Amino acid sequence: MCKHEFVFSQGCGANICQGCGLHAHLSFEDGSITQELARCWCGWSYTGGNGRSELWELGEDIEDLMGDDSWLESDYEQSLESWYEQVNDI
Ligand SMILES: [Zn+2]
Numbered sequence: 001m002c003k004h005e006f007v008f009s010q011g012c013g014a015n016i017c018q019g020c021g022l023h024a025h026l027s028f029e030d031g032s033i034t035q036e037l038a039r040c041w042c043g044w045s046y047t048g049g050n051g052r053s054e055l056w057e058l059g060e061d062i063e064d065l066m067g068d069d070s071w072l073e074s075d076y077e078q079s080l081e082s083w084y085e086q087v088n089d090i
């Protein structure tokens with residue numbers, strides 16, 4: 001079992017365990033877990049799936065996140081394109 005060592009992530013807005021990746025909200029008073037998250041926009045999911053697509057399917061309100069995420073999408077597509085180029089060269 002993981003003892004959970006949480007570090008706050010600005011991108012996720014949650015505390016993330018360095019050992020197992022668990023996302024949680026912690027008590028400001030004693031650091032105890034007040035809420036364990038099931039999935040996150042960074043792609044993490046408690047079940048090991050894709051947290052982002054799970055949130056999409058759940059229809060989460062993402063309006064205030066769209067602006068921040070758009071550059072991530074284009075960055076991902078660019079890296080995918082360069083990967084394809086490398087494959088074609090072989
Ligand atoms: Zn942990």
Ligand SMILES: [Zn+2]
Nearest residue numbers: 012040042044
């Ligand atoms: Zn996250």
